[in-house]
Amino acid sequence: MDVAKAFGSVLRIERKRAGLTQEQLALICGYQRNYMSLLERGVHQPTLKTIFDLAGALHCDPVDMVAQVARMMSQS
Amino acid sequence: MDVAKAFGSVLRIERKRAGLTQEQLALICGYQRNYMSLLERGVHQPTLKTIFDLAGALHCDPVDMVAQVARMMSQS
DNA sequence: TTGTAGACTAACGTCGACA
DNA sequence: CTGTCGACGTTAGTCTACA
Numbered sequence: 001m002d003v004a005k006a007f008g009s010v011l012r013i014e015r016k017r018a019g020l021t022q023e024q025l026a027l028i029c030g031y032q033r034n035y036m037s038l039l040e041r042g043v044h045q046p047t048l049k050t051i052f053d054l055a056g057a058l059h060c061d062p063v064d065m066v067a068q069v070a071r072m073m074s075q076s
Numbered sequence: 077m078d079v080a081k082a083f084g085s086v087l088r089i090e091r092k093r094a095g096l097t098q099e100q101l102a103l104i105c106g107y108q109r110n111y112m113s114l115l116e117r118g119v120h121q122p123t124l125k126t127i128f129d130l131a132g133a134l135h136c137d138p139v140d141m142v143a144q145v146a147r148m149m150s151q152s
Numbered sequence: 153t154t155g156t157a158g159a160c161t162a163a164c165g166t167c168g169a170c171a
Numbered sequence: 172c173t174g175t176c177g178a179c180g181t182t183a184g185t186c187t188a189c190a
Binding site for chain 4 (some may be wrong): 021024033034037038040041045047061071
């Protein structure tokens with residue numbers, strides 16, 4: 001499994017868990033709504049700073065998000 | 077503390093722990109030696125894929141590296 | 153051995169618009 | 172609400188070379 005696609009899946013899961021739309025999440029963490037779509041579909045690779053920003057907006061641990069990505073990649 | 081600088085410190089620590097030079101690390105993970113220098117000094121921001129590549133080359137857990145970054149940022 | 157420099161290509165991330 | 176498109180500025184990452 002690709003790193004970007006794994007992160008996209010994790011991001012989507014965490015966003016839904018937070019009960020937010022892409023637009024709301026984008027507003028909170030100061031990114032474009034468009035870009036949230038690109039990330040969730042694994043089109044773009046996030047930088048480390050982006051990961052921390054997103055996790056902060058989602059009130060979840062960036063370390064845990066990366067752990068989910070690692071788990072997802074070791075599976076398929 | 078800046079995200080990039082925190083990651084740079086962690087990278088340097090883990091590289092020394094592995095007993096590698098910047099050049100050796102660069103060779104293993106397929107990046108430029110020059111770029112290792114930029115990362116360690118916090119000049120450049122790594123992408124998620126880069127983090128996994130570096131961790132793989134250093135035989136350490138990418139999740140643990142991010143955890144160290146998070147710890148480092150919460151301190152100063 | 154590492155830092156730095158410049159010039160370059162590829163990718164990140166913005167912005168407005170439309171299905 | 173989300174995907175997509177195009178155009179754009181900024182930064183990630185390459186490559187060569189020198190202190």
